[in-house]
Amino acid sequence: MEPSQEFKIVTLGEGRVGKTSLTLKAARGQFHEDERSTVNANFLQKDITFQGNQIRLHLWDTAGQERFRALAPNYYRGAKGAIVVYDITDKSSFDRVVSWVKELSMQADKDICIVIAGNKCDREKERQISKAEAMEYARKVGVLHFDTSAKTGMGVEEIFSELGRLVYEVQMKKNPGTGERGYKSRKGKKIIIKKEEEVQKKKDCC
Amino acid sequence: MKFNQLNNEAESDPNAQPNLQSEETKVIKSVDLSLELTNRNSFILGTEYGLDSADPYMPSYKIDIPFSVSCSTVLDIFTKVVTRKRFQVIEKTTNIATAVHKEGYGFKDIILCCLPAEERQKGIMSAVRLSISINERKCTRTVMLKGIYGFPQTICPVVEDFKVKIEAALEQPPEEREIYMNISKEAEEESIMTCKHESSSYYQFHKILSSESYTLGKSISDFISSFTSQYRNPQESVGLLPQPIESIKLMVEDSVEALFSHYNFGRTNAESMMHFCRPAVEKYMYGKLFPHLFDIYKAKTSLIEQKFIEKRTQILEFNDEEILEKLQINEKYRLTGVTQPYAEAIEALRKLEQTCIPVEKLNCLLSMVAAMKTCVLDYSKGKDELNSMDDELPVLMYIAIKSQTQFISAELALISDYVGTKFENEKRIIVNLEVAIRYIANEFE
Numbered sequence: 333m334e335p336s337q338e339f340k341i342v343t344l345g346e347g348r349v350g351k352t353s354l355t356l357k358a359a360r361g362q363f364h365e366d367e368r369s370t371v372n373a374n375f376l377q378k379d380i381t382f383q384g385n386q387i388r389l390h391l392w393d394t395a396g397q398e399r400f401r402a403l404a405p406n407y408y409r410g411a412k413g414a415i416v417v418y419d420i421t422d423k424s425s426f427d428r429v430v431s432w433v434k435e436l437s438m439q440a441d442k443d444i445c446i447v448i449a450g451n452k453c454d455r456e457k458e459r460q461i462s463k464a465e466a467m468e469y470a471r472k473v474g475v476l477h478f479d480t481s482a483k484t485g486m487g488v489e490e491i492f493s494e495l496g497r498l499v500y501e502v503q504m505k506k507n508p509g510t511g512e513r514g515y516k517s518r519k520g521k522k523i524i525i526k527k528e529e530e531v532q533k534k535k536d537c538c
Numbered sequence: 539m540k541f542n543q544l545n546n547e548a549e550s551d552p553n554a555q556p557n558l559q560s561e562e563t564k565v566i567k568s569v570d571l572s573l574e575l576t577n578r579n580s581f582i583l584g585t586e587y588g589l590d591s592a593d594p595y596m597p598s599y600k601i602d603i604p605f606s607v608s609c610s611t612v613l614d615i616f617t618k619v620v621t622r623k624r625f626q627v628i629e630k631t632t633n634i635a636t637a638v639h640k641e642g643y644g645f646k647d648i649i650l651c652c653l654p655a656e657e658r659q660k661g662i663m664s665a666v667r668l669s670i671s672i673n674e675r676k677c678t679r680t681v682m683l684k685g686i687y688g689f690p691q692t693i694c695p696v697v698e699d700f701k702v703k704i705e706a707a708l709e710q711p712p713e714e715r716e717i718y719m720n721i722s723k724e725a726e727e728e729s730i731m732t733c734k735h736e737s738s739s740y741y742q743f744h745k746i747l748s749s750e751s752y753t754l755g756k757s758i759s760d761f762i763s764s765f766t767s768q769y770r771n772p773q774e775s776v777g778l779l780p781q782p783i784e785s786i787k788l789m790v791e792d793s794v795e796a797l798f799s800h801y802n803f804g805r806t807n808a809e810s811m812m813h814f815c816r817p818a819v820e821k822y823m824y825g826k827l828f829p830h831l832f833d834i835y836k837a838k839t840s841l842i843e844q845k846f847i848e849k850r851t852q853i854l855e856f857n858d859e860e861i862l863e864k865l866q867i868n869e870k871y872r873l874t875g876v877t878q879p880y881a882e883a884i885e886a887l888r889k890l891e892q893t894c895i896p897v898e899k900l901n902c903l904l905s906m907v908a909a910m911k912t913c914v915l916d917y918s919k920g921k922d923e924l925n926s927m928d929d930e931l932p933v934l935m936y937i938a939i940k941s942q943t944q945f946i947s948a949e950l951a952l953i954s955d956y957v958g959t960k961f962e963n964e965k966r967i968i969v970n971l972e973v974a975i976r977y978i979a980n981e982f983e
Binding site: 338340347348351352356377390392393394395396397399400402403406407 | 962
């Protein structure tokens with residue numbers, strides 16, 4: 333089934349919090365649990381269905397190291413959704429979430445949908461950020477928060493489905509008329525090989 | 539389909555065959571003779587000044603036919619007809635043919651032998667000439683068969699037979715007649731023979747695109763002229779970006795559509811050739827316009843290019859190991875011990891400069907990324923993969939530096955505009971490389 337809508341989703345967060353793992357898991361973990369990623373690891377996309385609409389999310393992974401911070405706008409430019417990831421076992425990574433959310437609110441598309449992912453939930457014992465604290469922050473800034481684990485797959489499907497739904501709703505509200513391929517599809521024209529009969533019909537019409 | 543005239547001067551000639559007298563007749567005042575006649579035949583036939591100098595009272599026939607009926611078909615019909623009437627084809631080119639008929643010798647001919655040589659020839663020969671020209675206004679072929687010499691009663695049956703045969707050919711069903719609207723069958727027929735190979739297909743398309751006798755070729759030629767004139771000043775044209783490349787893309791789109799609608803009629807051999815239609819059109823267009831287009835992008839990216847080259851020169855003073863360390867590449871991906879790490883990827887990126895076709899440039903980038911990742915796989919014997927952007931970005935910087943591509947920012951800007959909103963996945967590679975270069979130029983110390 334061809335997707336009716338396609339959206340760019342960017343994953344942001346400090347280095348080594350599990351952004352790549354999360355996107356890899358979302359894009360292929362469900363059906364290819366043990367499959368190693370391929371050269372197309374950069375070409376990650378996730379299809380979700382919402383209200384009978386097939387939505388394709390193009391997942392853009394980013395470099396999270398502080399030295400690359402200034403380059404981030406190149407990645408979130410044009411994104412309709414963002415997942416800000418932190419590592420629940422690393423307090424500093426959560427502190428960075430605050431600045432990412434602030435930056436996105438100020439510099440990204442004004443209708444960008446943001447969700448926060450508290451990753452590495454499989455290491456609950458090492459948790460440094462309480463779930464309550466994280467939820468409270470998310471509520472304060474008006475975004476959704478999910479506990480995720482790229483390793484076990486916990487919350488991965490939910491976070492992408494929810495973000496897809498949010499983005500879809502926002503975009504539909506913004507552009508109510510765009511039912512078909514509202515965002516950056518290939519728009520590849522299908523070349524129809526005309527048969528003699530059709531050509532003859534056309535000629536006859538004239 | 540339109541029959542223009544059947545010019546038969548039999549009305550004024552009592553020797554003419556009566557059946558032709560009933561046909562719609564009209565004297566053709568002028569005939570467009572596109573090819574020069576051979577001196578020898580012209581002299582023999584007394585037509586060294588063209589058909590206009592031929593006997594104006596000879597039967598003639600003129601018809602406009604579509605391009606779908608090729609010159610070779612018309613010439614074949616002509617040959618068959620004249621052969622049947624015991625004429626001999628003495629001259630045949632791609633769009634002109636002459637046939638003569640020698641009368642049997644009689645007592646009259648013996649007397650005629652006393653006449654001068656030219657008169658003597660005229661006395662015993664009848665000749666017809668077929669000429670095929672192109673009517674650009676009507677977009678048709680104009681076929682003209684005219685008796686140029688000899689006895690009208692000998693020529694009339696030829697003209698009449700030719701008329702019947704050409705009419706029959708035109709009434710054949712399309713599958714037999716092989717309709718091709720604006721493209722000559724010659725080009726298509728050649729393609730049937732050669733389109734198995736990509737290069738041959740490119741050549742066939744090139745022939746069409748470069749030919750100003752076709753509407754498409756003419757419009758492309760006009761576009762190229764107007765493009766080079768409109769964007770002759772790269773500095774001033776920077777502000778217009780991406781309009782220049784957008785206009786090329788639009789022209790390519792239109793040309794591809796024109797070729798598909800006029801060229802492809804569901805024939806298997808045409809289908810196989812049409813696979814190369816878009817690449818061929820792009821190759822042609824960008825081949826002609828790339829220098830102008832690229833100058834604009836060079837002007838656009840000159841600042842960052844300069845900064846990048848300065849930094850690159852500084853970095854390249856170090857050896858590979860030192861560069862990998864300075865770029866803080868993860869140790870796993872430094873490929874320690876390898877003579878030239880990521881050599882294949884570097885080589886792939888260098889190829890960017892060797893082509894002027896954006897889609898081929900895009901393929902270079904894809905090859906580069908594939909090579910970069912396989913280098914890691916090869917080194918780690920399949921254990922490690924380069925997936926995370928935190929790891930990939932520094933490696934991309936290394937490759938960009940080592941490739942020493944002359945105008946890498948301009949290349950990327952051009953490819954980026956070419957990609958536009960399409961190729962979402964491929965665009966990521968462009969963004970990653972752009973980011974890598976920007977980092978080296980602006981952030982790297």
